[in-house]
Amino acid sequence: MNPTAFRRALVEAGHLLPLPHQGSWGRGADLERVVLGFVARLDAMYSDRPQRTYHFGPLMPQESFQRTGYVASQTQLVGSVDVFRGGDEEHRALLAECETGEDWTHRLEPAGLMFASAACHPLYAALAGQQVSGSYLIFGHAFRHEPSEDPFRTITFRQKESVRVGTHEDCVEHRDHYLERAAALLTSLGLDVEAEVANDPFFGRAGKLMARGQRAAELKRELSVQAYGPGHPRTALASANLHGPHFATAFDLRLPDGSPAETACTGFGVERVALALLLVHGLDVREWPAEVRRELAL
Amino acid sequence: MNPTAFRRALVEAGHLLPLPHQGSWGRGADLERVVLGFVARLDAMYSDRPQRTYHFGPLMPQESFQRTGYVASQTQLVGSVDVFRGGDEEHRALLAECETGEDWTHRLEPAGLMFASAACHPLYAALAGQQVSGSYLIFGHAFRHEPSEDPFRTITFRQKESVRVGTHEDCVEHRDHYLERAAALLTSLGLDVEAEVANDPFFGRAGKLMARGQRAAELKRELSVQAYGPGHPRTALASANLHGPHFATAFDLRLPDGSPAETACTGFGVERVALALLLVHGLDVREWPAEVRRELAL
Incomplete structure (x- = not known):
């Protein structure tokens, strides 16, 4: 199935309700039940360690967002909010x-x-200037301005992430720990994921160099599926990222002993996972394998 | 308790995580559990009638949003999205x-x-040009640019609404039916709500006339609580609205026989209800009355 056929099938089955703007949809009841069932399953997965849990809306202060560096590095994807004061x-x-x-x-x-580009961005803003260490479980929104006919690519979507603030070793351990569990979870749901070294979609010519550096250091790994078969690009469902001192320096996060912190995060695009499950197991969730239905409490 | 003291208490208890912009917060795990417990309770309340269920993200097409009339009538509250194309x-x-x-x-x-000003706005855009009749259960986002230190007033929030598309009589019946049940539900949770005739915050001098007309025709009723005690304005938790032919004409919604439709909606600000419960029953949800905890599956 190609993106156009998948989109049509999702609309016909009532999973997506088209709005007249690319990458902008309503979601039907079954699709949302799959999303929330998967979110609950992630809560269980992440509960193997203590995590402070926070939920964020789609927006964050512009001043905080600028500190992420995304205005410069992923300029083509960011969104700013305008209002009337006249x-x-x-x-x-x-x-x-x-x-x-x-x-x-x-x-x-x-x-x-501005819109958060990733669900973890508002967390760094909220922790700014503090001495902290530990794991944070975040549910929030991401905005990426890349209008598309592919139902996997929406302008806003929700992410469930676990963020680690700690030493470099803490961060690598957190990444490895949850990358392994994320792959096992997605596989157990019938998704044929592969872990790949990846890069963020950095802007322009300078961005090509940044992407190359990120790949060389293997800072970003994605769990992706071959959603549309050979010849189509793979679709990332989750990613595990080592930020090094990038966010910690930008938001002045230090460890409890005052030494510099690093951060890492493992995050899922939860609507993407739900759509991938519909593609693999069929559009009628009532006919999905009993084990998958049980795992997602459907 | 006044808004400042309530805000401080919520932050101290970990229910709100401040972001450096008025009206912009992270929410802690317990607050979000109350929100979702209440949303599930609303699903049960609205399940007495068949409802097509849709979930929407925070944004909708600008062209569709302009049709709502809110650009003209509630200009000071709307939000538009800017991106980089250079x-x-x-x-x-x-x-x-x-x-x-x-x-x-x-x-x-x-x-x-643009941001939807109410969770039901994207629904009208999705149904535009169709011949329809019935009830729609909507969960989505609202954006109102009114930065405030009052924790009840956030720039984005979630609404759960039931929308009726039908004849004038259908709409009045839907409004009365769910206004009564909404009041009973909020009362059963320990909230001392009153139903009041209200008006939308229309812009400017012409807006004053619109507000007067809306009140005279009793098109908007709000269920509100005296959150901060006498001398403070009341806080609306839910509203029931007769739109007459406003949205149906703007989005060309007709009844199955081709005749003109009207619309009505009953909606809850779900974070507001959760905050009102924290104000009434205390900041530790584990110590809430057993009956309230049971109703919200806490």
Whole structure:
């Protein structure tokens, strides 16, 4: 099946409700039940260690987001929020433009808020300046402006992540520990995942060098499936990332003894996993293998 | 307790994790469990009638959003998304501005996406041009740009709504049916709610007239609590709204026989309900009344 056929089948089965903008969908009840069943399964997986648990909305302060470096490195994917702060006069002008189909958004100004590019970004902002160590279980939103007809690629989506703040060794251990368990979990659900060295989609010419460096140091590993068969790019369902001191330095995170911290995270795109399960086990969740239904409490 | 004291207590108890922007928070594990327990309780309440169930993300197409009329009527609350579409040259200029602390967001342009102001807005966009009738159970996001220190007032939040598309009589019946059940549910959880005639926060001088008309026709009713005691404004937890032909005309929704439709919705701000419960029953959910814990599966 190719992306177009998969999209059509998902819409026909009621799993996706199209909105008139690429990469923007409503989700049906069964798809959401699979997502939440998988999230609960991840909670169980991550409960082998103490984790402080936080949930975040889609937005974070612009000033905090700038510290992530993503404005510079993944510029083509970031999203900023504009709002109206004018009075009656500007309002009249805006209305006139809106009614005649002109651009009215030039009357808006930045709210000082941006979308988190990954669910863990608001965590670093919340911990900024603190001396901390440990694991954090995060459920939140990611925004990536890459409109696409492929149902796996939506502009906003949810991520469940475990973030480690610790020494370099703590971070490597956390990455290896959960990468192994993530692969085992996805495999147990019938997904034929492979762990690959990967890179983030860095912007432009300088970005090519960054991507090469990231791959050479094997800082990013993805668990991906061959969703559409040979000849199509693989689809990443989860990734495990060593950030080194990148976020810790940017947000002034130090260990309890005052020494510099590093961070790592392992995260899942939870809608992607649900869609991959629909592709493998069929569009009717009532006919999925009993073991998979049991694992996801369907 | 006043809003400042409540905010401090929530942060101290670990229910809220402050982000450095008014109205922007992380939520702790217990708060989120209360939210999801209440959402499940709403699913049960709404299951007395057949409802097609959809989940939406925070964004919807700009073109669709403009049809809601909110750009004109609640201009001060709406949010628009900007993204970067430039090449290497614009990227270099943006980077320089970002590094020297200048405004770099002027290099962004509208993505053609806006925040839904209510969880039901994307539904109308998805149904546009169709002949339909029935009830829709929606879980989604709302964005209202009203930064505040009051923990009840966040910039993004989640709403669970039942939307009716039908005749005028269908809509009035749906409103009355679920307003009564919503009040009974909130009361059974220990919340001292009152049903009040209310109005939307329409923009500017013309908005005052719209608000007066909406109140005179009793189109909006809110279930609110006196969260902070006498002298403080009441806090709305749920609202029941008759839209008349407003959305149906804007999105060309007709009944199966081709005649014009009307719409109505009853919606809950689910984080608000969870916070109201913390205010009434105390900050330690383990010490809440057994009946409330049972109702919310805590």
